[in-house]
Amino acid sequence: MADSTGRALTQEGGSVRTPLHREVHQLLTFDEYQETIRQFDVSNGERWYYALGLAGEVGECVEKVKKFYRDGVENVEAVRFELGDALWYLGRLADKYNIRLSDVATGNVEKLTARARTNTLHGSGDERHLAAATDVGGPYLG
Numbered sequence: 001m002a003d004s005t006g007r008a009l010t011q012e013g014g015s016v017r018t019p020l021h022r023e024v025h026q027l028l029t030f031d032e033y034q035e036t037i038r039q040f041d042v043s044n045g046e047r048w049y050y051a052l053g054l055a056g057e058v059g060e061c062v063e064k065v066k067k068f069y070r071d072g073v074e075n076v077e078a079v080r081f082e083l084g085d086a087l088w089y090l091g092r093l094a095d096k097y098n099i100r101l102s103d104v105a106t107g108n109v110e111k112l113t114a115r116a117r118t119n120t121l122h123g124s125g126d127e128r129h130l131a132a133a134t135d136v137g138g139p140y141l142g
């Protein structure tokens with residue numbers, strides 16, 4: 001169901017459905033996007049398919065960047081197209097782990113915020129912000 005603006009509405013039971021006739025240019029939330037793309041999945045539904053597809057589409061995007069440096073011709077539309085393909089695989093892979101894209105985005109922003117507060121945006125190590133917080137008197141709690 002959708003309201004008069006086409007925004008997805010939560011149905012009974014909490015699931016969100018986005019109508020097929022929805023204007024594609026409308027801004028989607030991460031979760032609306034993730035729900036919408038399920039209908040286009042014709043794969044076997046196995047995680048390896050999405051993981052390999054994601055890597056492949058990121059590779060296609062990198063190829064467009066390479067061609068800019070090789071040929072001096074920038075094709076922003078082609079990069080946008082490949083990023084969209086990568087986003088599709090990312091959304092489907094997250095779905096197969098029952099992870100919402102909004103949680104992926106929120107968790108990433110929380111991690112980066114913690115790194116900014118602990119002055120660890122530079123450096124390496126997935127949990128360096130936690131180690132730095134411990135060094136100054138305990139883990140970062142928000």
Ligand SMILES: [Mg+2]
Pocket residue numbers: 057060081082085
């Ligand atoms: Mg592609």
